[in-house]
Amino acid sequence: MKLYMTERSGNAYKPRLLLAMLNVPYDKAMLDFPNKEHKKEPFLKLNPRGQVPVLEDGGRVYWGSTAALVYIARKHGGEKWLPTEPAAMAEVMQWLELAQNEIHYGLQWARGVMNKIKTGNLEEYQGYGRTGLSVLEGRLKNNQWLALGRPTIADIACYPYVAVSHEGGQPLDSYPSVAAWVKRIEALPGWVKRV
Amino acid sequence: MKLYMTERSGNAYKPRLLLAMLNVPYDKAMLDFPNKEHKKEPFLKLNPRGQVPVLEDGGRVYWGSTAALVYIARKHGGEKWLPTEPAAMAEVMQWLELAQNEIHYGLQWARGVMNKIKTGNLEEYQGYGRTGLSVLEGRLKNNQWLALGRPTIADIACYPYVAVSHEGGQPLDSYPSVAAWVKRIEALPGWVKRV
Numbered sequence: 001m002k003l004y005m006t007e008r009s010g011n012a013y014k015p016r017l018l019l020a021m022l023n024v025p026y027d028k029a030m031l032d033f034p035n036k037e038h039k040k041e042p043f044l045k046l047n048p049r050g051q052v053p054v055l056e057d058g059g060r061v062y063w064g065s066t067a068a069l070v071y072i073a074r075k076h077g078g079e080k081w082l083p084t085e086p087a088a089m090a091e092v093m094q095w096l097e098l099a100q101n102e103i104h105y106g107l108q109w110a111r112g113v114m115n116k117i118k119t120g121n122l123e124e125y126q127g128y129g130r131t132g133l134s135v136l137e138g139r140l141k142n143n144q145w146l147a148l149g150r151p152t153i154a155d156i157a158c159y160p161y162v163a164v165s166h167e168g169g170q171p172l173d174s175y176p177s178v179a180a181w182v183k184r185i186e187a188l189p190g191w192v193k194r195v
Numbered sequence: 196m197k198l199y200m201t202e203r204s205g206n207a208y209k210p211r212l213l214l215a216m217l218n219v220p221y222d223k224a225m226l227d228f229p230n231k232e233h234k235k236e237p238f239l240k241l242n243p244r245g246q247v248p249v250l251e252d253g254g255r256v257y258w259g260s261t262a263a264l265v266y267i268a269r270k271h272g273g274e275k276w277l278p279t280e281p282a283a284m285a286e287v288m289q290w291l292e293l294a295q296n297e298i299h300y301g302l303q304w305a306r307g308v309m310n311k312i313k314t315g316n317l318e319e320y321q322g323y324g325r326t327g328l329s330v331l332e333g334r335l336k337n338n339q340w341l342a343l344g345r346p347t348i349a350d351i352a353c354y355p356y357v358a359v360s361h362e363g364g365q366p367l368d369s370y371p372s373v374a375a376w377v378k379r380i381e382a383l384p385g386w387v388k389r390v
Contacts, residue, residue, distance in 0.1 A: 048329065048330045048333050049293070049296075049297070049326065049330055050326075055285075057282075058282065060282055060286075062285045062286065062288075062289055063289050064288075064289045064292040064293075065292075066288050066289070066291065066292040066295075067285040067286070067288040067289035067292060068285070070281075070284055070285050070288045071281050071282065071284070071285035071288075074279065074280075074281035074284055074285070075281040084269065084279045085269075086265075086266050086269035086270040087252075087253070087255055087266065089265055089266070089269055090250075090257045090262040090263070090265050090266035090269070091255075091257065091262070093257075093259075093261050093262040093265045093266075094257055094258050094259050094261070094262035096261065097259040097260075097261040097262060097295060098244070098259075100261075100292060100295035100296060101244075101295060101299070102244070104296070105300050120316070120319060121315070121316060124315060131244065131245075134243065135243045135244055138243050
């Protein structure tokens with residue numbers, strides 16, 4: 001299994017975390033982010049969206065953090081990290097949707113603007129980010145984990161950009177349950193640092 | 196099964212399409228979009244994100260089009276619309292990620308600005324939309340369907356906002372394979388009109 005990534009990418013950090021927690025060995029293919037290797041051939045042949053991560057296994061290629069998480073969870077995690085029963089799978093999936101929406105174009109983009117790796121409307125992005133954090137806080141006030149009462153890929157998908165949301169101007173001080181959940185994830189066996 | 200929706204919502208149209216194609220009966224709970232019923236209590240209890248669709252079944256609630264599609268496909272579609280084998284599921288999932296990204300904050304938001312239901316940077320959104328359409332065109336040039344050589348929830352998730360992308364200033368003239376795929380979806384048994 002080979003993971004195309006950059007060291008700092010939060011989206012590539014998602015499969016890296018799951019692979020580490022499941023203790024699955026893999027090769028890292030590091031892209032040259034400052035030189036925009038992810039926006040050029042031959043990488044665009046692997047992922048025409050021009051983004052990391054891309055996962056390669058058994059001669060097949062999957063782009064995007066959602067596909068990577070789903071593949072790893074199904075192949076190596078049994079029913080634990082992504083169950084196949086309809087209600088349980090849907091419960092996990094709704095949080096992957098939050099990760100791809102308010103957390104992505106909210107928290108991630110706000111951070112991108114503040115870190116000067118993206119242009120755009122900071123206030124608009126921070127507004128979406130606040131919605132995302134409020135939804136998480138509402139859930140985590142009475143739950144240890146986002147879905148199914150245990151760690152799943154729902155937590156892995158939402159965690160990376162929430163953990164650095166202060167870099168987008170939105171510290172977790174007003175979201176104490178979210179802050180506690182971040183610490184719970186970082187205490188899980190196999191957890192690794194982003195950089 | 197009950198689907199909370201508005202008549203015009205493209206995201207609610209996704210589970211509506213799948214339910215129609217699978218011939219599954221369900222109740223429609225229509226929200227008053229002009230009066231922003233989806234942004235107020237009691238709806239926010241069902242979905243704190245303040246969006247449709249929400250699916251209710253067996254006393255449980257799932258928000259978002261991804262969770263709804265996954266739930267319906269797993270409960271009523273066997274292995275056909277969303278298989279559980281790792282490689283096949285990941286292949287489907289990468290297109291659901293495109294639907295939640297370039298198609299959503301590209302095509303859907305550009306259309307939202309032009310239809311005056313959203314503010315924001317039209318050119319930025321159209322740029323993302325072009326990436327999304329190019330990725331689809333690249334895939335569909337040599338494939339009838341987005342994943343697995345057959346209709347899956349990958350097609351259902353991407354179709355609604357692609358089919359109306361001209362309303363966001365991006366007609367499909369330059370994307371002939373995408374235009375042909377839209378027609379193929381509309382010829383599938385059980386296909387229903389959005390409005």
